[in-house]
Amino acid sequence: xxxxxxxxxxxxxxxxxxxxxxxxxxxxxxxxxxxxxxxxxxxxxxxxxxxxxxxxxxxxxxxxxxxxxxxxxxxxxxxxxxxxxxxxxxxxxxxxxxxxxxxxxxxxxxxx
Amino acid sequence: xxxxxxxxxxxxxxxxxxxxxxxxxxxxxxxxxxxxxxxxxxxxxxxxxxxxxxxxxxxxxxxxxxxxxxxxxxxxxxxxxxxxxxxxxxxxxxxxxxxxxxxxxxxxxxxx
Numbered sequence: 001x002x003x004x005x006x007x008x009x010x011x012x013x014x015x016x017x018x019x020x021x022x023x024x025x026x027x028x029x030x031x032x033x034x035x036x037x038x039x040x041x042x043x044x045x046x047x048x049x050x051x052x053x054x055x056x057x058x059x060x061x062x063x064x065x066x067x068x069x070x071x072x073x074x075x076x077x078x079x080x081x082x083x084x085x086x087x088x089x090x091x092x093x094x095x096x097x098x099x100x101x102x103x104x105x106x107x108x109x110x111x112x
Numbered sequence: 113x114x115x116x117x118x119x120x121x122x123x124x125x126x127x128x129x130x131x132x133x134x135x136x137x138x139x140x141x142x143x144x145x146x147x148x149x150x151x152x153x154x155x156x157x158x159x160x161x162x163x164x165x166x167x168x169x170x171x172x173x174x175x176x177x178x179x180x181x182x183x184x185x186x187x188x189x190x191x192x193x194x195x196x197x198x199x200x201x202x203x204x205x206x207x208x209x210x211x212x213x214x215x216x217x218x219x220x221x222x223x224x
Contacts, residue, residue, distance in 0.1 A: 012127075013127040013130070013199055014128050014202065015124075015125040015128070016125065016126050016128065016131070019128070022206060022207065023206065025217065026206065026210050026215075026216045026218050027210070027218055034224065036166050040162075040163060040166060043159075044159065047159055050190075051152060054149065054190070059148075059194050060195035064196055065196045065197075066201065068187070068196050068198055068201050069198075069206060070205070071187060072184075072187060072198060072202050073202060073205070075180070075184060075187070082171045083171050084172055084177045084180050086181075087125055087126040088177070089178065089181040089184075090131060090180075090181040091123070092177070093181040094134060094181060095134065098138050099181075103138075104137055104138045105137065105139070105141055105142070
């Protein structure tokens with residue numbers, strides 16, 4: 001008999017505060033022990049792996065998605081250490097358009 | 113007469129899909145023109161600015177928050193270009209604990 005698939009739960013879209021809390025629960029103790037700049041080193045390592053995935057893997061592939069997840073998770077670790085609320089920070093700067101020219105779409109000349 | 117403060121709206125916490133949509137509305141046309149690796153260059157520039165802010169600014173300051181916002185916005189630009197859903201990617205890898213040891217808190221020996 002074929003195994004029944006688990007019904008896919010319709011999850012509410014992940015919020016940034018929920019992400020920061022989840023990453024804190026999993027990593028904050030160790031992140032604190034390592035410190036901000038040590039943690040920054042790990043983040044940059046993931047940024048490097050993202051570069052490789054962007055060059056070598058298929059757009060939107062599981063491999064690329066995993067590297068985006070790692071970058072975002074380490075960025076959340078850093079934000080937790082710094083005491084920065086990512087949702088608030090990005091809303092303040094980017095809600096409703098470009099932080100510099102204030103338009104949507106952005107019309108800055110410098111971002112080519 | 114003192115100016116009345118705008119009543120602070122209680123916003124629902126920002127979701128990752130909403131962030132990706134907002135960044136797409138503001139930047140996707142230009143991001144596409146620039147391409148993935150060109151956009152990656154801008155992202156890395158922001159990563160460098162985050163390093164400076166983490167070293168030089170007060171933890172949790174507006175200056176640090178602004179650099180976190182920039183990193184996250186460029187990461188969202190890259191995810192939009194690659195066709196990666198950040199919420200899905202990070203949930204798949206980090207919901208409920210460490211991607212490697214599967215525990216919460218993480219007990220990997222290698223992440224020191």
